[in-house]
Amino acid sequence: MSNYHIKHLEEYFQVYRRSVRNPENFWEEIAEEHFLWRKKWNNVLEWDFSKPEVKWFSGAQLNITENCIDRHLHVRGNKTAILFEPNNPDEAAEHISYLELHKRVSKFANVLKDKGIKKGDRVVIYLPMIPELAISLLACARIGAVHSVVFAGFSASALATRIQDCEAKMVITSDGSYRGAKTIDLKGIVDEALEDCPTVEKVLVAKRIHSDIKLKENRDEWLQPLLDEAYGDCVPEIVDSEDPLFILYTSGSTGKPKGMMHTTGGYMVYSAYSFKNVFQYREEDVYWCTADIGWITGHSYIVYGPLANGATTVMFEGVPSYPDYGRFWEIVQKHKVTQFYTAPTAIRALAKENIDFVTKYDLSSLKVLGTVGEPINEEAWHWYNDHVGEKNCPIVDTWWQTETGGIMISPIPFSTPTKPTYATLPLPGIQPALMDENGKEIKGNQVDGRLCIKYPWPSMARTIWGNHQRYKDTYFSAFENMYFTGDGALRDEVGYYRITGRVDDVIIVSGHNLGTAPIEDAINEHPAVAESAIVGFPHDIKGNALYGFVILKETGESRDRNNLRNEINQQISDKIGPIAKLNKIQFVTGLPKTRSGKIMRRILRKIASNDLSNLGDTSTLLNPEVVDQIIKEKL
Numbered sequence: 287m288s289n290y291h292i293k294h295l296e297e298y299f300q301v302y303r304r305s306v307r308n309p310e311n312f313w314e315e316i317a318e319e320h321f322l323w324r325k326k327w328n329n330v331l332e333w334d335f336s337k338p339e340v341k342w343f344s345g346a347q348l349n350i351t352e353n354c355i356d357r358h359l360h361v362r363g364n365k366t367a368i369l370f371e372p373n374n375p376d377e378a379a380e381h382i383s384y385l386e387l388h389k390r391v392s393k394f395a396n397v398l399k400d401k402g403i404k405k406g407d408r409v410v411i412y413l414p415m416i417p418e419l420a421i422s423l424l425a426c427a428r429i430g431a432v433h434s435v436v437f438a439g440f441s442a443s444a445l446a447t448r449i450q451d452c453e454a455k456m457v458i459t460s461d462g463s464y465r466g467a468k469t470i471d472l473k474g475i476v477d478e479a480l481e482d483c484p485t486v487e488k489v490l491v492a493k494r495i496h497s498d499i500k501l502k503e504n505r506d507e508w509l510q511p512l513l514d515e516a517y518g519d520c521v522p523e524i525v526d527s528e529d530p531l532f533i534l535y536t537s538g539s540t541g542k543p544k545g546m547m548h549t550t551g552g553y554m555v556y557s558a559y560s561f562k563n564v565f566q567y568r569e570e571d572v573y574w575c576t577a578d579i580g581w582i583t584g585h586s587y588i589v590y591g592p593l594a595n596g597a598t599t600v601m602f603e604g605v606p607s608y609p610d611y612g613r614f615w616e617i618v619q620k621h622k623v624t625q626f627y628t629a630p631t632a633i634r635a636l637a638k639e640n641i642d643f644v645t646k647y648d649l650s651s652l653k654v655l656g657t658v659g660e661p662i663n664e665e666a667w668h669w670y671n672d673h674v675g676e677k678n679c680p681i682v683d684t685w686w687q688t689e690t691g692g693i694m695i696s697p698i699p700f701s702t703p704t705k706p707t708y709a710t711l712p713l714p715g716i717q718p719a720l721m722d723e724n725g726k727e728i729k730g731n732q733v734d735g736r737l738c739i740k741y742p743w744p745s746m747a748r749t750i751w752g753n754h755q756r757y758k759d760t761y762f763s764a765f766e767n768m769y770f771t772g773d774g775a776l777r778d779e780v781g782y783y784r785i786t787g788r789v790d791d792v793i794i795v796s797g798h799n800l801g802t803a804p805i806e807d808a809i810n811e812h813p814a815v816a817e818s819a820i821v822g823f824p825h826d827i828k829g830n831a832l833y834g835f836v837i838l839k840e841t842g843e844s845r846d847r848n849n850l851r852n853e854i855n856q857q858i859s860d861k862i863g864p865i866a867k868l869n870k871i872q873f874v875t876g877l878p879k880t881r882s883g884k885i886m887r888r889i890l891r892k893i894a895s896n897d898l899s900n901l902g903d904t905s906t907l908l909n910p911e912v913v914d915q916i917i918k919e920k921l
């Protein structure tokens with residue numbers, strides 16, 4: 287029996303049990319049957335969480351691009367690998383076949399080599415969502431260089447910090463980017479960042495917006511002429527399974543960004559396996575993940591996971607609101623997308639708009655819908671299910687992290703019955719545990735605690751680049767012999783997991799632990815509410831009280847505010863209990879968010895407790911201007 291593709295619930299349980307009983311056997315079988323290795327491993331797994339040290343398939347040799355490209359050439363060479371949909375809907379989509387991808391990656395890899403990039407060198411990639419972005423990752427992997435993609439919405443100082451931290455030798459960028467009706471001067475941002483980055487020797491510049499930029503002599507070069515000249519075949523560099531594939535920075539809420547280092551063999555196996563199962567991917571599908579490749583979601587589920595399965599993966603350059611709020615659905619119709627994967631923040635933004643933007647399009651090609659990035663509230667879940675999935679597409683609420691490299695807890699569509707706001711069950715090979723404050727595991731169902739993982743999985747990050755001690759302190763010190771995720775979760779009566787939010791955001795009111803997600807969920811159920819965030823603030827009697835920041839829908843704007851406050855609290859009382867009622871409710875027009883769409887509760891917490899002296903770094907916010915407005919209108 288092949289473990290690779292789960293097709294019904296009974297099979298999931300069987301496979302899961304086997305994967306836990308003997309993880310090494312389980313992963314070895316998958317690795318052997320479904321991938322191309324140049325040399326086999328000596329050991330499937332070596333691990334010690336106290337160091338922490340984890341090695342998967344050690345001694346094995348491979349090149350991940352042979353798995354993602356070369357091995358498909360004979361079976362599906364002319365199939366579209368990357369389907370590029372430009373920002374401007376009038377510009378033609380580009381279909382890049384596996385054969386063409388092979389040629390373009392090879393040429394790019396030869397250019398990198400020619401410019402002095404060698405195995406192990408770090409290359410920072412600061413590009414918009416154009417084909418060169420995916421191709422540059424693969425070109426690095428082709429020659430064993432370590433890529434570090436920095437989201438092209440980050441500032442010069444954020445870019446500089448990351449370049450300095452990984453001591454990159456090269457930066458790949460473009461003359462600029464399109465974002466809806468706007469253009470962004472990426473090259474200008476790179477120039478500013480590089481004033482402080484002595485390790486960078488070369489900058490390669492892709493042409494996208496044809497703006498008039500300056501190339502710095504001896505440092506910058508246009509990419510295209512180099513590609514035109516380059517040879518269209520590049521022998522892959524064979525690397526060890528545990529050689530680094532990439533570094534990806536995750537900011538967290540405090541401190542310097544952490545360069546999560548992922549290695550090659552295990553990451554490949556897990557991203558491919560989880561992609562296949564979570565999206566129930568089949569050969570004829572057209573899969574679309576709307577994330578940016580600057581996030582881990584894009585690495586694992588736009589590039590590596592789909593390509594390792596020989597899939598057609600859509601890359602969208604634009605934004606959901608351009609030229610109007612129907613753009614996502616227009617693209618689904620146009621390319622007959624079968625799996626659609628996005629974030630709750632995008633769903634909520636689209637759900638605020640007129641439903642005609644959705645119903646106008648034929649979405650009948652869709653089979654599976656996915657979400658990732660934060661807890662999805664019940665209302666957004668239903669909107670997604672009813673209007674996009676037309677009640678016909680299972681929703682996979684996928685919980686995972688930059689650190690985990692791949693999806694950890696998620697329904698398997700057509701097998702696991704879904705339940706709104708629940709990520710449901712762990713994927714095979716994933717062993718979650720809920721822990722109490724005293725470091726004891728909480729067994730059984732209908733419990734909640736801190737979410738940890740007990741046993742290694744192939745795609746886990748191996749270290750924080752240049753700071754192994756911080757890796758240990760952050761993830762392996764809170765609980766003995768466990769990876770601590772930083773999230774809180776509850777396990778319901780059938781064993782389904784619901785992520786309740788970051789543990790740092792948990793609020794203790796009169797001695798009760800309250801996660802942010804379920805309360806915000808209850809608030810968002812109110813018909814006049816579009817979105818909300820809650821934080822704690824000091825209270826003489828309760829210890830903490832709850833402060834809610836609430837965005838109203840257009841339809842709610844005319845309502846009496848005090849009535850609304852009462853109704854919202856009534857709703858919380860009904861769904862959770864009076865303990866979770868809010869002491870203060872401030873209506874706002876926006877919430878401070880990170881560029882990946884997460885609410886920055888740290889800032890709201892300071893505002894709520896009148897601690898305005900040190901709001902911390904607000905420069906990486908998507909919308910720093912809302913902070914001032916919220917302060918001005920504070921209750």
Ligand code: WT7
Pocket residue numbers: 536581582583657658659660661662683684685686687688689709771772773785787788882
């Ligand atoms: C944090 C990780 C994994 C790719 C995108 C985010 C939260 C993520 C869910 C979900 C509830 C979720 C967690 C997690 N999160 N997915 N389905 N339900 N919460 O990657 O930036 O590393 O963030 O996002 O809090 O720890 P990331």
